[in-house]
Amino acid sequence: MTSQHLVPVILLGVGGVGRALIQQILARRDYHVSQYGVRLEIVAVADRNGACVAPQGLSESELRTIVEHKAGGGYLADLSFGYYQHNVRDIVDLEAHANTIVVDVTATDNTFDALLLARERRAGIVLANKLPLTRPLEKSSPLWQYPRLRYETTVGSAVPVITTAQRLAASGERIERVQGSFSGTLGYIMTAIEEGMAFSKAVLRAKELGYTEPDPREDLSGRDVARKALILARTLGWKVEMADIRVQSLFPEEWATWPLEDFLAELPALDADFFSWRNVSQARHEALRYVAKLTPDQITVGLEFVPQTSPLGRLQGTDNLVEFYTEYYDPQPLALQGRGAGVEATASGVLSDIIQLALASSSA
Ligand SMILES: NC(=O)c1ccc[n+]([C@@H]2O[C@H](COP(=O)([O-])OP(=O)(O)OC[C@H]3O[C@@H](n4cnc5c(N)ncnc54)[C@H](OP(=O)(O)O)[C@@H]3O)[C@@H](O)[C@H]2O)c1
Known part of the structure; x- marks a missing residue:
């Protein structure tokens, strides 16, 4: 036995x-x-x-x-x-x-x-x-x-982002930059907008599919992505605080305290901006993505136009992508991609x- x-x-x-x-x-x-x-x-x-x-x-x-x-x-x-x-x-x-x-x-x-x-x-x-x-x-x-x-x-x-970061940090290899799409929810919304769906509709659809938190502002505020960026940065040994991270919210600050129904009802007011960003990005062969960017000096989390042919631009749906640019992984990063959520x-x-x-x- x-x-x-x-x-x-x-x-x-x-x-x-x-x-x-x-x-x-x-x-x-x-x-x-x-x-x-x-x-x-x-x-x-x-x-x-x-x-x-x-x-x-x-x-x-x-x-x-x-x-x-x-x-x-x-x-x-x-x-x-x-x-x-x-x-x-x-x-x-x-x-x-x-x-x-x-x-x-x-x-x-x-x-x-x-x-x-x-x-x-x-x-x-x-x-x-x-x-x-x-x-x-x-x-x-x-x-x-x-x-x-x-x-x-x-x-x-379950994508082994932390283990990879720990291994890179342990070697002492210089980490120059880490970037990627850390939110399956925002990835889904960005892909839906790219396919022509209105922002407000994409948020409601993501909510129906159970991709968002019960209150989608948790996702749309960028806070959840910022938390992941903070954990990743600290794993790399960087002494960073939440207040050091520049976070772009996808809705106006004053909406944060509204009752959820009022917030959801007001979302179509943001559709025109997203339509125009989508049109600009497509004309330039770019894609709109919600991107986390970490360097030893600065961490930002927000919307970016990226080349359509780049790994971030090709990313679809709820997949996450994390790219490590290091002393030895440059110009081609060490990249991890896969389903970034799901119970x-x-x-x-x-x-x-x-x-x-x-x-x-x-x-x-
Ligand atoms: N879902 C995903 O794909 C995913 C991916 C990566 C990480 N995570 C993280 O994993 C965690 C769990 O996610 P989930 O989707 O399972 O969340 P969830 O369905 O909201 O479950 C949260 C659980 O925590 C319990 N809880 C709340 N306050 C508590 C307290 N003070 N003491 C003890 N238990 C308490 C809740 O109790 P009640 O049942 O009584 O409400 C509930 O059972 C979250 O931190 C989430 O960010 C989730």
């Missing part, structure tokens, strides 16, 4: 990514045992106001019940084996030790103290949530300096991070 290294997992957040992750852990458990001798046991699952905890591991049927119940919009506290909680730090306090892996697939900043506690316990930490890493460096540096942290899916979902791909990237941490701790 294969010897098994039992790895307890605490799952913070059970939305789209969290549910897909539970299903993948169950579906691939035998594979992970036979291939790596690692058996993942989910010992706690938490949502915004509740949790299910079982120190020996939640059973497969409990986990399937959780997935079904959460997909139906329920709360964990409503389950017979769930309870109310208002601070996930308590769960980490109860369950985390050096062998545990704490996975943050929430979209909130409120997990930060729980993550610091996980670090104190020497537990592994896996993040799909960008917010803990985009706090001011003074606050987030305990996480950045923690060797048992993995966060591959925070930039480009299944993201969960798969998170699972890979978990297994890598588990293997690193079992061989330590």
Whole structure:
């Protein structure tokens, strides 16, 4: 019989990514045992106001019940084996030790103290949530300096952007510039505009398809792309703060505080600008893209005209593209391209991070 290294997992957040992750852990458990001798046991699952905890591991049927119940919009506290909680730090306090892996697939900043506690316990930490890493460096540096942290899916979902950046940084090779399209949502909208769709319609279509955040201003403000750029820059060792990034929003600043319905109703007012930019770009054989550009001196995030024949210009739909220009990759960059979002791909990237941490701790 294969010897098994039992790895307890605490799952913070059970939305789209969290549910897909539970299903993948169950579906691939035998594979992970036979291939790596690692058996993942989910010992706690938490949502915004509740949790299910079982120190020996939640059973497969409990986990399937959780997935079904959460997909139906329920709360964990409503389950017979769930309870109310208002601070996930308590769960980490109860369950985390050096062998545990704490996975943050929430979209909130409120997990930060729980993550610091996980670090104190020497537990592994896996993040799909960008917010803990985009706090001011003074606050987030305990996480950045923690060797048992993995966060591959925070930039480009499962496309290995972070691993690539870490490898380049580790070699000491000079990084001259990184650029690309870091948002599947904005990529989709830009491609739709190029094909003749009005900006307002493209946003609504992206929203219907589930590509945008529930409030599309999260995407259209450029904030989400800026967070990814910040994480990538810090991974390269650049000491950058959010305030250093020049971010172009795709809507006027004063619309940011409007009720969502008013914002969506006003969007057609922006259509004419996008039509004219599209016409100008096509006349010049260029394409309109929402581009992140990082150099050691400056980071910008915003609209750009790029040659239609360039990799960015050829990019279609929700694909992401990240190009690294370095000492050795110039003029041809080291380029990564692929699906930059989607709960299944993201969960798969998170699972890979978990297994890598588990293997690193079992061989330590
Ligand atoms: N979706 C993607 O393609 C993708 C790609 C890369 C990275 N990500 C990142 O992955 C994370 C999860 O994405 P998602 O699409 O699964 O989001 P989601 O569906 O909105 O799920 C978020 C989960 O976090 C829980 N939550 C909120 N506040 C919490 C708190 N204070 N304590 C504990 N749990 C809390 C929510 O609880 P309730 O269920 O009670 O509301 C929900 O279960 C996000 O940070 C996102 O940016 C997503």
